[in-house]
Amino acid sequence: MIRIFSILVGLFFTAAVSWSLLWDTIQLGKDGLPKSAAHEFGKAYDLKPLKLASDGPFGKFDKQQLKRGLEVYAGVCASCHSLQQVAYRSLVHAGFTGAEVKALAAKATINAKDPLTGELKDRPGLPADKFPPVVYAGIGSPPDLSLITKARQGGAAYVYSLLTGYEASQPAELIERFPDAKLKPDSGLHYNPYFANLNIAMAPPLASDDLVTYSDGTKASKDQMAQDVSAFLVWTAEPELDQRHQTGAWWVLFMLFATVLGYMSYRNIWAEKKGH
Amino acid sequence: MSFPWSKEYKPSHPLMTWLDERLPLPRLVYNAVGGGYEVPRNLNYFWNFGFLAGFCLVIQIVTGVVLAMHYGGDTSVAFNSTEHIMRDVNWGWMLRYGHANGAAAFFAVIYLHIFRGFYYGSYKAPREMIWLLGVVIFLLMMATAFLGYVLPWGQMSYWAAQVITGLFGAIPGIGEPLKEWLLGGFAPGNATLNRFFSLHFLLPFVILGVVILHIWSLHIPGSSNPTGVEVKSQSDTVPFHPYYTGKDGWTVGLFMLIYSVFVFYMPNVLGHPDNYIPANPMQTPAHIVPEWYFWPFYAILRSFTQNFLFFDAKLLGVMAMFAAILIWFFLPWLDKSPVRSATYRPLYRKFFWVLVVDVLVLGYLGGAPAEQPYVLASQLATMYYFLHFLVIVPIVSSIERPDPLPFSITESVLGHDGAAKLAKD
Numbered sequence: 001m002i003r004i005f006s007i008l009v010g011l012f013f014t015a016a017v018s019w020s021l022l023w024d025t026i027q028l029g030k031d032g033l034p035k036s037a038a039h040e041f042g043k044a045y046d047l048k049p050l051k052l053a054s055d056g057p058f059g060k061f062d063k064q065q066l067k068r069g070l071e072v073y074a075g076v077c078a079s080c081h082s083l084q085q086v087a088y089r090s091l092v093h094a095g096f097t098g099a100e101v102k103a104l105a106a107k108a109t110i111n112a113k114d115p116l117t118g119e120l121k122d123r124p125g126l127p128a129d130k131f132p133p134v135v136y137a138g139i140g141s142p143p144d145l146s147l148i149t150k151a152r153q154g155g156a157a158y159v160y161s162l163l164t165g166y167e168a169s170q171p172a173e174l175i176e177r178f179p180d181a182k183l184k185p186d187s188g189l190h191y192n193p194y195f196a197n198l199n200i201a202m203a204p205p206l207a208s209d210d211l212v213t214y215s216d217g218t219k220a221s222k223d224q225m226a227q228d229v230s231a232f233l234v235w236t237a238e239p240e241l242d243q244r245h246q247t248g249a250w251w252v253l254f255m256l257f258a259t260v261l262g263y264m265s266y267r268n269i270w271a272e273k274k275g276h
Numbered sequence: 277m278s279f280p281w282s283k284e285y286k287p288s289h290p291l292m293t294w295l296d297e298r299l300p301l302p303r304l305v306y307n308a309v310g311g312g313y314e315v316p317r318n319l320n321y322f323w324n325f326g327f328l329a330g331f332c333l334v335i336q337i338v339t340g341v342v343l344a345m346h347y348g349g350d351t352s353v354a355f356n357s358t359e360h361i362m363r364d365v366n367w368g369w370m371l372r373y374g375h376a377n378g379a380a381a382f383f384a385v386i387y388l389h390i391f392r393g394f395y396y397g398s399y400k401a402p403r404e405m406i407w408l409l410g411v412v413i414f415l416l417m418m419a420t421a422f423l424g425y426v427l428p429w430g431q432m433s434y435w436a437a438q439v440i441t442g443l444f445g446a447i448p449g450i451g452e453p454l455k456e457w458l459l460g461g462f463a464p465g466n467a468t469l470n471r472f473f474s475l476h477f478l479l480p481f482v483i484l485g486v487v488i489l490h491i492w493s494l495h496i497p498g499s500s501n502p503t504g505v506e507v508k509s510q511s512d513t514v515p516f517h518p519y520y521t522g523k524d525g526w527t528v529g530l531f532m533l534i535y536s537v538f539v540f541y542m543p544n545v546l547g548h549p550d551n552y553i554p555a556n557p558m559q560t561p562a563h564i565v566p567e568w569y570f571w572p573f574y575a576i577l578r579s580f581t582q583n584f585l586f587f588d589a590k591l592l593g594v595m596a597m598f599a600a601i602l603i604w605f606f607l608p609w610l611d612k613s614p615v616r617s618a619t620y621r622p623l624y625r626k627f628f629w630v631l632v633v634d635v636l637v638l639g640y641l642g643g644a645p646a647e648q649p650y651v652l653a654s655q656l657a658t659m660y661y662f663l664h665f666l667v668i669v670p671i672v673s674s675i676e677r678p679d680p681l682p683f684s685i686t687e688s689v690l691g692h693d694g695a696a697k698l699a700k701d
Contacts, residue, residue, distance in 0.1 A: 002609050003670040010666025013599065014659050016584040016592050021655040023582045024648070034647050057541050085359045143553075147359075150544055151552035196562065237552075240362065240369040247370070248540025255536060259529030262522075269522040273317055273514060 037178040041171065043193040047157040048164065052231050058249070060242050061235055063095025068214050069232020070094070072225045075212035076205050077145060083131035085146035086236050093242075094235055101127050108132055142202070149230070149237045156230040158194065163226040165194040166204040278307070279498075281510040282314050308495065314513035315520055316501035318689050322396070323499070325389035327524040328531050330487065332382035337480050339375040340424075347427065349473035351466045354429035355554045373543035379421050380546045381535045383569035386414060395628055397616030398500050404608040405493040409486055411604045416483045418570070418601075423476040425567060429469060430551035435564045437464040437472070443577075443597075446590040463557060503688045504616025505681055511698055512685035563645050571642030572635050573597050578646050579658040596658065603665050610665065613673035620679040624672050627664060634660045 053062035088105035108125035189199040348357040361368035399407035445455040460467030580593035
C-alpha cells in the first residue's frame with residue numbers, strides 16, 4: 001500500500017516538473033540562451049592578476065605597502081568613501097607608530113556628544129575613534145570600504161582591476177550588438193568591464209600619476225597607487241590575517257603530529273584483530 | 277546492544293562503587309561508548325561520521341555560546357557587532373570563522389553519514405527508529421543553520437530571511453498571515469532578528485536531545501556493518517573502547533586538519549561575498565543563493581516554473597523542496613529488500629551511484645543563477661531525485677536478485693578458512 005502511494009506521489013512530482021520542463025524548453029526555443037552585454041563583455045571572472053605579500057598560507061602584510069595604501073586612501077578615496085569599521089588605534093598593526101596614529105586621528109573631525117554639555121559637537125579625532133562617516137552631498141554615501149575586499153568576488157584583485165580597468169568609451173562591438181546599452185553622454189556613468197553591470201558612477205579615481213606623494217619616496221604611478229590601496233583594503237577587511245596565518249601554521253603542525261600519533265596508536269590497538 | 281559476551285561495568289574504586297549504587301552514570305557511559313558496547317569488527321571508515329557529527333555539534337555549541345556573549349541581536353548593531361567580534365574580541369575571528377566553517381563541516385559530515393545510510397541500508401529493520409530520528413536531526417540542523425545565517429544581518433542574511441519565510445507565503449489561504457506571524461512584521465526586521473537569535477540559541481540543544489535519543493535507539497539493535505549481516509558470535513565484535521575510540525580518535529585528528537585549513541587559510545571561500553555588505557531592504561542582490569549545503573534543495577525549489585493542475589508553481593516548488601527530505605521518513609518501508617548492504621545488491625548499487633551524481637549536479641545547479649540552461653538541467657535532475665526514492669527504490673527492491681551474502685562478519689574479515697580456524701581454536 002505505502003509503495004503504491006509512494007509511486008503515485010513520485011509520478012505526481014515527475015509530471016509537475018515535466019510540465020515546467022516542457023514549457024521552459026518551448027520558451028528557450030523561442031528566446032535562445034539569455035544574452036546581455038554584462039554577460040558577454042564583463043570581465044568580473046577574468047580579473048587582472050595581483051600579487052600581494054599577504055597572499056598564500058605564509059603571506060604577511062607588507063607594512064611599507066600598507067602605509068602607502070593608507071596615503072592613497074586618505075588622499076584620493078576618503079573624499080567619498082568611509083572606512084567606518086576601522087579604528088585609528090588599530091593602525092599600529094599596519095606599521096604606524098603610536099605618535100603617527102595620534103597625528104592621523106587628530107586630522108579627522110569627529111562629531112560626538114560633548115560630555116560636559118551633552119550637545120553634539122565637532123572635535124579632533126582620538127586614536128580610540130573609528131574613521132568617520134562620509135556623506136557625499138546630493139548622492140548619499142558611496143560604499144564603505146572597510147570590508148570591500150571581502151564583499152566582492154575576487155577581493156583585492158577585483159579592487160585593483162576596477163581601479164585600473166576604466167576604458168575611455170564603450171567598445172564599438174558592444175554598441176553594435178546591444179544598441180540599448182549605449183550610454184547617453186549625460187548619464188554620468190563610466191565604462192568599466194570589471195564592474196558588475198559595466199557602467200559605474202564613480203569617475204576614474206586614479207586618472208593620473210602622482211595624485212599622492214608617498215612618504216617613502218616611491219614613485220606614485222597609477223598602477224602603484226592601485227596596488228597599494230588594494231593591499232591596504234585587504235588589511236582593513238582582514239586585520240587579523242597575520243595572526244591567523246601564524247596561528248594556523250602552529251595549529252596545523254600540532255594537529256599533524258597529534259594525528260600521526262593517533263594513527264599509530266590506532267594501528268597498535270587493532271594489530272591482532274586485522275587478521276592479515 | 278548487550279550481547280551475552282558484553283563486558284559488565286566493574287567499579288575500580290570504592291568511590292565509584294558508591295556512585296554506581298546511587299547514580300550509575302559511569303555505567304551508562306561504559307555501556308554507551310566504553311568497553312561495554314560490543315561493535316562489529318568490520319566497520320569501514322564510513323562508520324566514523326556519526327562520531328564526527330557529534331564532535332561538530334560540540335564545536336558549534338562551544339563556539340556559538342561564546343559568540344553569543346559578544347553579539348548584539350538588534351538590527352541596528354548586529355552587523356557591526358559581528359565586525360566587533362572579528363576585530364576587537366580576543367581570538368574573535370577564530371571563533372566566528374570556526375563557527376561559520378564549523379556549520380559547513382557539520383553538513384559535509386552529515387551528508388556522508390546519510391549517504392552511508394543509503395548505501396548500506398542502515399535504515400532497515402530493526403534500525404528504523406535510528407533513521408527516523410536522524411532525519412529529524414537533519415531537519416533541525418537545516419533550520420538552525422538558516423537561522424544562524426541571518427544573524428550577521430548582511431545582505432544575504434536579510435534576503436535569505438525574506439526568501440525562506442516567503443516560502444510559507446505560498447501555502448494557500450493561511451500563507452500570508454503565517455509569513456507575517458513568522459517574521460513579526462511585513463518584512464524581515466528587528467522582531468525577526470530577535471526571534472531568530474533566540475531560536476538559533478535554543479535549537480542546538482534540541483538537536484543534542486534528539487542526538488541522545490538517536491544513540492539510545494542505536495544501542496537497542498547495536499551498530500550495523502558493511503556486510504549488513506547481523507552479529508552471530510563473539511568473534512564478530514570488538515568492544516567500542518579501545519577499538520573504536522582509537523579509530524574515531526585519529527579520524528577526529530584528520531577531520532581537524534581539514535577543518536583548520538578552512539578556518540585559518542580560506543575562511544571565506546564557502547561563504548558569499550554579499551554577506552559582508554550590511555543588510556539593505558531597498559536593494560535586492562543580483563543572485564540570492566543560500567550556503568552550499570542547501571543548494572540541492574534550492575535547485576529543486578526553483579525547478580517548478582509552471583502551474584500544474586490546480587497547483588501554483590511556487591507552491592509546487594515549496595512542496596517538492598520539503599518533500600525531498602520528508603520522503604526519507606518512508607524509506608525503511610519503500611525499500612523492502614531483505615539485504616541491507618548495496619555491496620550485495622548489484623542493481624540498487626548502480627542507482628545509488630546515479631543518485632550521488634544527481635545530488636552533486638543538483639548542488640551545482642542550486643548555486644548557479646536561475647536562468648537557462650541551468651533551469652532545464654535542474655528540472656531533469658529533480659525528476660530523477662523523486663523517481664529514485666519513490667519509484668525506483670520500491671521496484672528495484674522487489675525485482676532484484678541479490679548476490680550471496682557472507683556467512684558471518686568474521687568470515688567477511690578473515691575469509692572462510694580463517695573463520696573456521698578461529699572457531700576451532
